Amino acid sequence: MHIRIATRKSLLALWQAEYVAAEINRTVPSATVELVPLSTRGDEVLDRSLQKIGGKGLFIKELEVAMQDGRADIAVHSMKDVPAVMPEGFCIAAILPRGNPADALLGREAVTLKTLPEGAVVGSSSLRRQAQILAVRPDLCVKPLRGNVQTRIGKLDAGEYDAIVLAAAGLERLELADRISEVLPATTMLPAAGQGVIGIECLSDRDDLCSLLARLEDPVTAVTTRAERAVAHRLEASCHSPVASYAILNGDELTLEALVARADGSEVLRQQSSGRAADAAELGTALADVLLANGAANLLAGS
Incomplete structure (x- = not known):
């Protein structure tokens, strides 16, 4: 063939x-x-x-x-x-099989999200990333960043940004992991559905x-991806909505966390649920329903 x-x-x-x-x-x-x-x-x-x-x-x-x-x-x-x-x-x-699901912060020098100077310019075209950055550091200035990985890093090195946020998996696959200043934990930056x-x-x-x-x-990644994508499906969220979902499979138990935010980070809804791996899609839909019951639709409409 x-x-x-x-x-x-x-x-x-x-x-x-x-x-x-x-x-x-x-x-x-x-x-x-x-x-x-x-x-x-x-x-x-x-x-x-x-x-x-x-x-x-x-x-x-x-x-x-x-x-x-x-x-x-x-x-x-x-x-x-x-x-x-x-x-x-x-x-x-x-x-x-899934690569690294995390987001990564890149700076021209060794920095973390917490140690970036007040008013620093961070590059990202993702509303999901923008909302979570501003939720932690509302003083930062998040500006659009487009192009492939090399183009984005070039803009950082040229001084257009103080830091940028990219997917860790892509950097690792291109052998650029040495450019990462900080791997952002899911507690700070919940990944996009299917990231990595x-x-x-x-x-x-x-x-x-x-x-x-x-x-x-890969059966494990298939299950976690199914759960994560079910959240976005139920929320009728596009790939650029300020929505995040991340699932972990431990044995037959699937733990799913999801987030909806205002693009400016002023309000964040975050929920977690667990269930059977066989019910991955249903778990994602149910968790999205909880977010909707708590006002997720209004947050998405405001973004």
Whole structure:
């Protein structure tokens, strides 16, 4: 079988696609794999926020069109960029083992979120990150930051920001972990649903691919990701909403924590629940209902 992988052109996206290619070759040695690098609107439009141009779904639309047109067979994504509701005709065929789920603070010198000077400029285009930063440090100035990992670090080094926040997993995969000033604990910065998780998408009617890709799935990560994404689904939150969810599986017990905030960090709702791994999606939906009962919809409307 010959499998063509649609991927964005950034170094991180290519790393993830090559990782998936290696996993396919390891699992099915007879398969041949080809990368199909594509440019997406989310990568091309860097002078406006994602919220204003359509959200993180812009990073995957062109990859889905390539699969529909027959130019590619599968696409590889960071699951935190994948909308909670899949477009009709597509499915996530496999969830791979999770990398580091945490967010990381990078400074031009050794700093932490607590030791940044008053009024320091922090770069992040994520409302989730912005809200949690300002909840802890309302004196800081959070400014938009777009571009790939290398571009964002370049803007930091050029003095445009005093610090920036990126996903730790991406930095580790690109061997840039030495740039991390502080790994932010979940108590301070609850991760996005699926952060650090790589997912493989394909057309839902490709039974041959679904069967092959199922061999790559990590059952623990699949369960935790299902719970986390159920929270966003129930809240009708987009990938750029100030919403966070993070699940941990211990044996058969799944512990899920979720958060909804105002973008300015002035109000934060945070809830936790536990249940059976088999009920992952139901647990996520129920926890989202608790947040809604406590006013989450008003917070989201205000963001």
